[in-house]
Each structure stands twice: as structure tokens, then as C-alpha cells.
Amino acid sequence: MAKKFKDISMAVIRRLPKYHRYLKELLDKEVYRISSKELSNMMGFTASQIRQDLNNFGGFGQQGYGYNVEELYGEIKKILGLNISYGTVIIGSGNLGQAIANYTNLQKHGFNLLALFDTNPKLIGMRIRDVPIYDIDEMQEFIDTNNINIGIICTPKEFAQDIANKLVKANVSAIWNFAPIDLKVPENIIVENVHLSDSLFIISYLLNNQEKEQWD
Amino acid sequence: MAKKFKDISMAVIRRLPKYHRYLKELLDKEVYRISSKELSNMMGFTASQIRQDLNNFGGFGQQGYGYNVEELYGEIKKILGLNISYGTVIIGSGNLGQAIANYTNLQKHGFNLLALFDTNPKLIGMRIRDVPIYDIDEMQEFIDTNNINIGIICTPKEFAQDIANKLVKANVSAIWNFAPIDLKVPENIIVENVHLSDSLFIISYLLNNQEKEQWD
Numbered sequence: 001m002a003k004k005f006k007d008i009s010m011a012v013i014r015r016l017p018k019y020h021r022y023l024k025e026l027l028d029k030e031v032y033r034i035s036s037k038e039l040s041n042m043m044g045f046t047a048s049q050i051r052q053d054l055n056n057f058g059g060f061g062q063q064g065y066g067y068n069v070e071e072l073y074g075e076i077k078k079i080l081g082l083n084i085s086y087g088t089v090i091i092g093s094g095n096l097g098q099a100i101a102n103y104t105n106l107q108k109h110g111f112n113l114l115a116l117f118d119t120n121p122k123l124i125g126m127r128i129r130d131v132p133i134y135d136i137d138e139m140q141e142f143i144d145t146n147n148i149n150i151g152i153i154c155t156p157k158e159f160a161q162d163i164a165n166k167l168v169k170a171n172v173s174a175i176w177n178f179a180p181i182d183l184k185v186p187e188n189i190i191v192e193n194v195h196l197s198d199s200l201f202i203i204s205y206l207l208n209n210q211e212k213e214q215w216d
Numbered sequence: 217m218a219k220k221f222k223d224i225s226m227a228v229i230r231r232l233p234k235y236h237r238y239l240k241e242l243l244d245k246e247v248y249r250i251s252s253k254e255l256s257n258m259m260g261f262t263a264s265q266i267r268q269d270l271n272n273f274g275g276f277g278q279q280g281y282g283y284n285v286e287e288l289y290g291e292i293k294k295i296l297g298l299n300i301s302y303g304t305v306i307i308g309s310g311n312l313g314q315a316i317a318n319y320t321n322l323q324k325h326g327f328n329l330l331a332l333f334d335t336n337p338k339l340i341g342m343r344i345r346d347v348p349i350y351d352i353d354e355m356q357e358f359i360d361t362n363n364i365n366i367g368i369i370c371t372p373k374e375f376a377q378d379i380a381n382k383l384v385k386a387n388v389s390a391i392w393n394f395a396p397i398d399l400k401v402p403e404n405i406i407v408e409n410v411h412l413s414d415s416l417f418i419i420s421y422l423l424n425n426q427e428k429e430q431w432d
Binding site for chain 2: 004005006008013014016017018020021044079080081082084086094095096098099100102103105106109110111149150173174176180181182188190192194195196197198199200201202203204205206207208209210
């Protein structure tokens, strides 16, 4: 088990995956040592921001040396809980559900996809990357008997709250929600949303409002 | 053309799609009038936050009446630039690219998908929802002749920066980037990222650090 951290702000937590990404890139380029200044240039954070962020977790740099990239990457992985395996299921096996099932980063980072579920008889019985699609009616029992931590909701929005209720009842700890709806769940359930249309509408807003500067 | 707004903070802008979503839900339930207090209960923003947010765009409520849902929804749509049509292409036609192409919200909100591109000969020539997949080598010319505003990058990360460079050269205004990389583009190019693994890692972090409370 990794060390646990408390009372860290969500703003800091949301920056951690970015550290993970950049440190991985450095390792891929065989860079094993980096100063906080170089790291800050790459990432677009100030050096003091980086030091502050990492101090929340104990701080890893050494005055005059900078950061050992491999060591820091390993620590960030542990902090992010990526040294642990999580039982995962996908609910909704249409295009998006299948795309997520095919998403290699799931398996690679310990999100162990064990089943997909759907209501469509044409999909039930199929396999995506060797993972079976089952009837949604079998979900509760499957989760009960397979130690599932995470449910990924890829259903149309009108079914998402009902599925979330069932996932909560089946004792999953976290929901990765792709349906364009804010789920209502008990406080102890982790919900992380990917609201694609919210993201898309930021583009149309900016497209529509940046043009002004060309015309003024 | 919609009215243009300047100097609005990204925090406010990022809340706008949520207003859009909740107002649409109200309309679907045939609720045509709502107080800022009721809206705040639904959305989890304070009533004063809502008034402040909307005041950036002129303010739409009426003392003692609240908001006319239909009118406010129409205004938010215009503010988000959803009354305009955008020429859109997808680069990378694997699972994720196809899932996005099948994503009905694109077409519904004016993101007019005209082509997908790929390097895989097995995919080139196929159609997704009647939209053709072309050879990536035809991208530049296609964008030049079809008034494309938005390029959606669904390629593996090692190709994403090169594709972004080509999109910039072909004069797209915005990139919706699904590759797990921070693209380097000129300042006037809009980049909106959907970093799926960043989102996923927030779940593993929280799973790993919430458990503590049960054990302490």
C-alpha cells in the first residue's frame, strides 16, 4: 500500500497527472535529472509552484541537484495510486464504451477491465479485447463476486443516474462518468466526470469571442 | 452573429456549459420559470454566484420573477456560439475517432463533421455516419477547400504534435485534442484538451487516499 495523504487541495491533485506525464516523457528521452527551473519551463508552472506542489507529498528535490526523474516519477506513480490494481467495469458498450475498453491506458495503469455491460442483445456476448459484454441484469452479481472498484458509465444520459444508483448499491467506490449529467451519489462515492460537450462548447465560445479582436 | 464578450475569466466560461445543460433539462421537464435560488439548489452554485456569472453577459433575471428558462437558455446558447455552424474534421479514425464521429452532440450543436483522416489503408474509404475517412495526405487540401474551423485530434500521442502543426498550417482556428500531450501551437489557436488518463488518475488518487479514513 502506498502512503496516504489528506487535506491536499483538488487543484494540487489535478496537477499531479501532468507531472506524471512530463516525467514519463523525460524518462522516454533518457533524461534522468532535471532542475525545478527546467521542469517549470517545460510544464508552464513556476518553479516555486512545483516546489510547493511536491512539498505537499514530502518534497523530492535536492538543493543544487534538482530532481532525480526516475525517483520522482516513481513517487508520483505511488501518490497517484498507480502501483495498485483496480477492478473495473464499463456500463454502456456502444461506440464510446468500446473506445474506452480499447483504451490501452486502462490496462497499462492497473485499471483491470473485467466486463462490459449493455442492454442491446446484439452486443451481449461479444468481446472487446477479450473482455466480455454481459447483460446489464448480471451487473450487480458480477460486481459482488469480482471485487470491482470502478464503474465507467458510457450510457446515454437518461440511463446514467439509474446505473449510478445500481453501482452504489453494488458497492463500487468510484464512478468515471461520461454521460452529460451530474450524478447524485452518496458523499463517499468518488465521481469523476468527462463531460465531452462541456469541453466542446468551450471551443465554440472561444471561437465566437476571439473573432472580435480581428474585427475591432 | 452573436454578441461578443471580452475579458471574461476562464472560470466563468467553463461554468457556462453547465448552465446550458441544466436549463435544457428544465425545458425538457417543461419548467419555464425559475428563481436564482432554485437554480442554485439544482446546480450547486450559490445564488449570488449565478447572478454574478450571468451579469458578465448582461444579466437576465428579473427581481421578483427569477429567470425565464427558455429565454435564458437561448441566450446561453448564443453566448456559447451554438447558433453558428463550424466545419469540423477528425484526425485519427481508430476507436476513439470513430466514437467521437458517432457522438450525436457534434452534429446537434452545429459542429458539422465533414471528414475523418487516417493513415491506415483498412480505414481509408470507410464511412462513419456517412462521413468519409480520407488519407491523411489529403487533409491539408481538404481543409483549404472546405472552410474547416476545428480539427479534432484522436491520434496516438506520438503523432499529435505533427498533426497539430499541419492543422495550424492549414489555418484551422481550434483544436480539440484527445492525445495525452500538451500541444505547442501559436497563441491565436484555441486548444481544448480532453486528457482521459489525467481524469482517470484522479480516481486512483482519490481511491487510494480516501481509504485512509476508513482505517484511521
